[in-house]
Amino acid sequence: MQENYIQNLNPEQEKAVKHIDGPSMVIAGAGSGKTRVLTYKIVYLLQNNIKPSSILALTFTNKASKEMQKRIEEIVGFNYSNNLWMGTFHSVFSRILRFEANHLNYSSNFTIYDTEDSKSLIRSIIKELNLDKEIYKVNFIRNRISSMKNNFITAKEYNNKKELIEADKIAKRIEFGRIYNIYNNRCMKADAMDFDDLLIKTYELLSRNKDTLLKYQEKFKYILIDEYQDTNNIQYLIIKKIAALYKNICVVGDDAQSIYSFRGANIQNILNFKLDYPEHKIYKLEQNYRSTSTIVEAANSIIKHNKKQIKKKVWTNNIQGEKIIIAKTGSDNEESRIVAKTINDIQLQNEARYEEFAILYRTNAQSRALEEALRKRNIAYKIYGGLSFYQRKEIKDLLSYYRLTINQKDEEALKRIINYPARGIGLTTIQKLTIAANKMNISIWEVINNIEEIGLTINNGTKNKLENFVSLINTFKEEIEIEDAYTIAEKIAKKSGILSELYNDKTNEGINRFENIQELLNGIKTFTDSSEQNNTLPEFMKEVALLTNEDKEDQKTNNKVTLMTIHSAKGLEFPYVFIVGLEENLFPSLMSKESEESMEEERRLFYVAITRAKKRVFITFAASRFKWGQIIDCSPSRFIREIDSNCLEKKEMYSKETRKPVYSVHLKTRDRRDKTKQSVYQKKLRKINNNTINSRIDLTKITNGIKVKHNQFGTGTVINIQGEGINKKATVFFAGVGQKNLLLRFAKLEIIEK
DNA sequence: ACCTCAAACATTTTT
DNA sequence: TGTTTGAGGT
Numbered sequence: 001m002q003e004n005y006i007q008n009l010n011p012e013q014e015k016a017v018k019h020i021d022g023p024s025m026v027i028a029g030a031g032s033g034k035t036r037v038l039t040y041k042i043v044y045l046l047q048n049n050i051k052p053s054s055i056l057a058l059t060f061t062n063k064a065s066k067e068m069q070k071r072i073e074e075i076v077g078f079n080y081s082n083n084l085w086m087g088t089f090h091s092v093f094s095r096i097l098r099f100e101a102n103h104l105n106y107s108s109n110f111t112i113y114d115t116e117d118s119k120s121l122i123r124s125i126i127k128e129l130n131l132d133k134e135i136y137k138v139n140f141i142r143n144r145i146s147s148m149k150n151n152f153i154t155a156k157e158y159n160n161k162k163e164l165i166e167a168d169k170i171a172k173r174i175e176f177g178r179i180y181n182i183y184n185n186r187c188m189k190a191d192a193m194d195f196d197d198l199l200i201k202t203y204e205l206l207s208r209n210k211d212t213l214l215k216y217q218e219k220f221k222y223i224l225i226d227e228y229q230d231t232n233n234i235q236y237l238i239i240k241k242i243a244a245l246y247k248n249i250c251v252v253g254d255d256a257q258s259i260y261s262f263r264g265a266n267i268q269n270i271l272n273f274k275l276d277y278p279e280h281k282i283y284k285l286e287q288n289y290r291s292t293s294t295i296v297e298a299a300n301s302i303i304k305h306n307k308k309q310i311k312k313k314v315w316t317n318n319i320q321g322e323k324i325i326i327a328k329t330g331s332d333n334e335e336s337r338i339v340a341k342t343i344n345d346i347q348l349q350n351e352a353r354y355e356e357f358a359i360l361y362r363t364n365a366q367s368r369a370l371e372e373a374l375r376k377r378n379i380a381y382k383i384y385g386g387l388s389f390y391q392r393k394e395i396k397d398l399l400s401y402y403r404l405t406i407n408q409k410d411e412e413a414l415k416r417i418i419n420y421p422a423r424g425i426g427l428t429t430i431q432k433l434t435i436a437a438n439k440m441n442i443s444i445w446e447v448i449n450n451i452e453e454i455g456l457t458i459n460n461g462t463k464n465k466l467e468n469f470v471s472l473i474n475t476f477k478e479e480i481e482i483e484d485a486y487t488i489a490e491k492i493a494k495k496s497g498i499l500s501e502l503y504n505d506k507t508n509e510g511i512n513r514f515e516n517i518q519e520l521l522n523g524i525k526t527f528t529d530s531s532e533q534n535n536t537l538p539e540f541m542k543e544v545a546l547l548t549n550e551d552k553e554d555q556k557t558n559n560k561v562t563l564m565t566i567h568s569a570k571g572l573e574f575p576y577v578f579i580v581g582l583e584e585n586l587f588p589s590l591m592s593k594e595s596e597e598s599m600e601e602e603r604r605l606f607y608v609a610i611t612r613a614k615k616r617v618f619i620t621f622a623a624s625r626f627k628w629g630q631i632i633d634c635s636p637s638r639f640i641r642e643i644d645s646n647c648l649e650k651k652e653m654y655s656k657e658t659r660k661p662v663y664s665v666h667l668k669t670r671d672r673r674d675k676t677k678q679s680v681y682q683k684k685l686r687k688i689n690n691n692t693i694n695s696r697i698d699l700t701k702i703t704n705g706i707k708v709k710h711n712q713f714g715t716g717t718v719i720n721i722q723g724e725g726i727n728k729k730a731t732v733f734f735a736g737v738g739q740k741n742l743l744l745r746f747a748k749l750e751i752i753e754k
Numbered sequence: 755a756c757c758t759c760a761a762a763c764a765t766t767t768t769t
Numbered sequence: 770t771g772t773t774t775g776a777g778g779t
Contacts (some may be wrong), residue, residue, distance in 0.1 A: 061769075090769050115768085195769060262767060363766055368770090385768085419755095426755045546769070567767045589766050605767080628764070629770040 005040060005075060009033075016283035017041045019250070020048065020222070023243075023277035025270070026252040029314035030299065030611035031290025031573070034252055035064075038226055039071045041250065042084065045222055046076050052083035056220040056242075060227040062088055062547065064571055068226075085220065089235050090195060091546050093202040096216070097193070098542065103209055104201055109406050109538055111192040112545035116391065117412040118142055118183075118194050124415075125182050128438065135172055136179070145180055149196040150232055150264040155181040189443060190411045199234040206241050217245035227571070228253030228273075232264035240276060247277060255310045256303050259567060259605045261597075270310070288314050290573055290614055292321025294647050298617070299610045301644035306600045323649040324610075324617045326640060332366070332581075332625040336373035339578050342618060343561060344377055346576060354380055358562040358574040360609050362587040366580065367563050369626075374561065384564035390547055394502060394513040395520055399544065401492050405476040406538050408445040415444075421497040424465050432456060445470075472496070485537040486528040490521055566609045577613035579606075582621040583634035606639045 006014060013033055016026050017040045028034035038057070045055055059065040065087050073081040085092060094112065101108040113121070119138050122145075126136045148158060158164055158177050168176045187194060193201060206213045223243050225231065228251035231239075243249040251273060258267050274280060288296050296316045303309065329335040343357050359370055364385055374381045389395060397420055400413035408414075419425045436454055437444045448466050451458060458466075472495065479488050493499045502514040528535045562574065581587055588602035610617055621636050706718045 088769065198769090259767075260769095263769080365765055365770095422756080424755070428755085565767065586766095591766060601767095626770070 005043065008036070009040065010287065012283055012285055013037050013040075016285070017044050019281055019283070020045055020050075021248060023247050023273070023280040024250045024283065025228075025273055025280055026250065026283045026285060027310060027312060028252055028254050028285040029288060029312060030254065030257065030608070031288040031296075031316075032285035032314070033289055034226075034254070034285065035068065035071075035571075037285070038224060038252055039068055039075075041224065042068075042072055043075050046080055050222060052080050053085065054219060054221040055084050055086075055224070056092070056222070057084060057086040057224045058089055058092060058226065058239075059086070060088065060230060060571070062091065064226060088546070089231075090198050091543075093198050093238075094193075094542070094546065097198065097201055097205065100205055100209075100212055103205055103212065105188070106193070106201075107191055107407070109191075109542075111190065111403055111407050111410045111413070112198070113187065113190075113192045113194045113412065114391070114545055115142070115195070116396070117192070118145075120412055120415075121186055122179065122183060124434070125179055125186070128434070129175060129178070129182075131175055131179075136175070141176070141179060144176065145183060146194075146196050147264070148180065149200055150234060152200075152234070155184050186411065189409065189441070191407050191409045192412075199232075199238065203234055203238050203241075206238065213241060214245075216242050221246050221248055223249045225249070225251045226253075227257075229255050229258035229267055229270060230260040230263075230265040231269050233266055233269075234264075236266070236269045236272065247279075249277070256306075256604055257570065257608050259570065259601060259608060261601055267308075284312055286312055286314050288316040288318070288611075291316065291611060292318050292615060294321045294323060295610060295613050295617055298324055298643050298647040299607055301647070302603060302610065302639060302642050303607045305642050306603055308597075308600060322616055324619060324643070324647050326582075326648055326650050327618065327620045328636070328650075328652045329620055329622045330624065331631075332369045332622050333373070335580055335620045335622045336369040337376075339370065339580060339618070339620060340373040340377045340379060342578075343374075343379060343576075346616075352576065353559050354561045355559045356575040357578070358564070358569065358572075358576070358612065359578045359580060360564060360566045360569050360612065361580050362566060362589060362605075363581075364565060370563060370580070379561055380559065381561040381563055384562065384568050388547075389516070389519075390544060392513075392516060394498070394516055398493055398496075398498055398517060398520065399541075401473075401476070401496050401498070402489065402537055402541055404445075405473055405480050405492065406541060408473070408477075409443040411444055417496070418469060421501040423469065425462065425469070429458060429462050429466075432458065480537050483537075484528045484535050485540045486521070486525045488537050489524045489540075493517060493521060566605050569612050570608055573612055573614055575613070575615045576618075577609070577616070578618045578620065579609045580620045581625075582619050582637040582640055583625065584637055586625070586634070587637055588639070603639065603642075 006017070009017060010033075013036070016024065016037050020041070026034070026037060028037070042055060042057060046052060057065070057068070059068065069081055069084070069086055072084070087095075097104070097106070098108045098110070101110065119142055122141050123138050126133055126138065126141070148154075153161065153164070155177065158180060165174075165177065168174060187197065206216065220242055223239065225239065230253075239249070251270075253270060255267055255270055258265060261267075274282075291299075293316050296314060296318075300314060327335075327338060329338055339359060343354075346352055347354065347357075361367065361370075367383055371381065371383065390399070397417060400410075400416040403410045403413035404417065415430065418430065433444050433447050433456075436456055437447045440447070440454070447454060447456070448470055451463060451466070476488065476492050476495075479491070483491075499514075499517065502510060502517060505511075505513070524537075524540055527540050531539070566579075585593075587606070588599060592598035592602045619640065621640070622634060624631050625634050626632075704718055
């Protein structure tokens with residue numbers, strides 16, 4: 001074990017590291033060595049003879065936890081680092097839930113439904129109930145269920161909350177409560193949990209079983225939490241419970257980098273921390289070691305525009321560096337070409353490697369033009385986010401075979417593969433099976449196994465096909481606990497017919513899919529070889545649902561330009577950073593204009609983007625941009641004006657090429673669409689561009705206590721008014737949504753009663 | 755039961 | 770623009 005690592009710390013960092021007894025909070029500005037403090041703190045604990053297994057360290061992404069584990073391992077060795085309880089909230093809690101499954105009416109091999117599975121289940125429920133899918137939109141229903149769960153409103157409680165039912169009534173979604181209830185029952189029946197369940201069920205487990213709670217309170221004597229500003233309400237409550245005994249809890253975060261409120265993250269948790277642990281100590285890390293002083297100053301000048309923030313002054317001793325370049329370009333394609341050219345130039349002049357560059361954008365859809373421009377210049381790049389490897393169709397298909405073999409109740413897996421590859425079991429048959437399963441409250445698998453007893457009318461041919469399918473899965477089942485993961489995984493890939501189905505598809509996509517399957521099998525092989533005792537397929541599958549693209553490191557060549565959303569860039573750093581698409585309605589996003597709060601979150605997002613850079617920042621915006629096959633005129637983002645002009649150098653960059661006219665094959669349909677119904681987006685856009693005053697209602701009529709209706713949040717009560725004239729703002733409490741600050745000139749509020 | 759094509763849909767961010 | 774879904778034909 002190395003002893004001298006503490007020398008690498010400044011006095012404040014050292015104090016934070018050595019504070020191990022009692023609660024502490026580290027407010028860490030961007031680039032101030034936050035990860036270093038966390039890492040060394042864990043090392044320090046281990047050196048003070050704390051057992052690794054009694055340290056719980058929670059991170060925001062798997063990647064962050066892996067990185068930290070690696071750094072700790074380098075200092076203390078694998079035997080110590082391996083026994084730490086380190087990971088994301090979801091992965092650590094799923095471990096606990098599997099261990100304690102018997103307390104919850106779940107088996108320890110329960111399935112984790114990802115977002116796709118949840119949506120597919122909701123889609124079936126809506127269909128079974130014969131509801132109008134225009135009113136009951138799958139995405140909306142899933143989001144609403146998720147937000148209910150994150151606010152601790154069970155399906156039962158929903159039925160007691162008049163405001164919620166009222167809100168759904170107004171939106172003509174009277175059956176929401178029923179869908180919510182059925183959804184929960186179906187998950188339970190399938191021995192499956194969705195992402196939110198992993199948190200909720202953990203909380204339930206700890207609330208209902210005193211012994212279990214005590215066990216984990218005793219176990220986790222030391223708790224550390226990274227990115228605390230992005231924890232949500234349930235996560236906060238679970239941690240509060242576990243930490244209640246020893247109160248050795250250390251949270252690390254930066255309120256200026258809170259960018260996940262759409263997922264329920266709550267900055268309030270930072271304030272609550274002070275109230276919950278009055279004996280706490282706060283350490284502020286304000287020296288930035290990452291960026292040039294120009295970048296630090298620019299970042300400070302932006303975040304200054306936010307009203308809500310904890311006071312701190314980030315500063316640096318680093319050199320001034322070069323100014324931030326802001327480039328105005330003609331179109332999105334031109335923007336991409338200029339970014340690619342600039343990367344090329346810098347790479348040649350400064351002998352920089354491609355891996356030193358990152359291109360950051362607000363939405364995933366922006367990557368397409370950039371990819372094209374990079375490809376044209378033969379610049380190697382890797383792209384994060386978008387469709388995850390594990391979400392690809394062929395991967396999910398094969399994984400569904402594994403899932404069903406492990407858990408026959410897994411309805412979504414069964415539906416996915418019962419007729420893939422095609423074996424002549426059609427929709428009609430599946431419908432009959434589903435109806436019977438719902439009626440008798442058993443799984444589809446059980447129905448198939450008891451067709452005779454149930455008395456279903458299915459012809460003998462189909463019956464035969466069903467029997468073959470069942471015995472196929474049963475043969476896999478016999479071996480899955482005995483064989484190692486790779487052996488059985490490969491066997492299933494072959495015998496299910498997936499491998500040959502894809503092998504025979506000689507189209508480009510087919511070849512690609514075949515290769516992806518090979519890659520998955522290779523991954524399983526690595527898993528099998530690296531873990532000698534617990535190397536069964538069920539063990540492998542426990543991790544898979546929580547993995548994302550970022551966890552699948554591409555080992556081939558690492559010298560590539562990185563493309564990602566700003567959200568996924570959190571916690572990373574690059575010498576050269578390009579931030580593209582700085583246009584009103586894109587960044588800040590159109591959706592964020594309804595309230596001051598979401599506008600401030602967009603601004604924090606911009607702050608995060610700039611502070612990723614070590615040496616240089618390039619910002620670009622375009623005068624026009626392709627969106628849904630149409631060209632949209634854009635104006636520069638307000639954030640550009642907010643940067644201190646001393647840090648900036650402005651450029652206009654037009655290449656000679658103008659946009660080629662686009663001739664559409666589907667001219668007819670587009671014509672009609674343009675004339676008849678304008679897209680919602682267009683309408684919104686026009687509204688914001690044209691009017692500065694909300695014309696629908698008289699703003700003076702909105703006062704304290706008045707009831708209003710909002711088309712997204714439902715009904716709510718005005719609890720506070722600020723400002724005057726066109727800057728008048730209202731704080732409104734919406735049932736089931738919470739408090740929102742709305743700028744009245746934008747928010748389309750209707751007055752319901754006085 | 756399966757295949758094909760045109761219409762409809764979608765764009766905020768993700769464990 | 771690119772992807773998904775559903776109707777209608779075989």
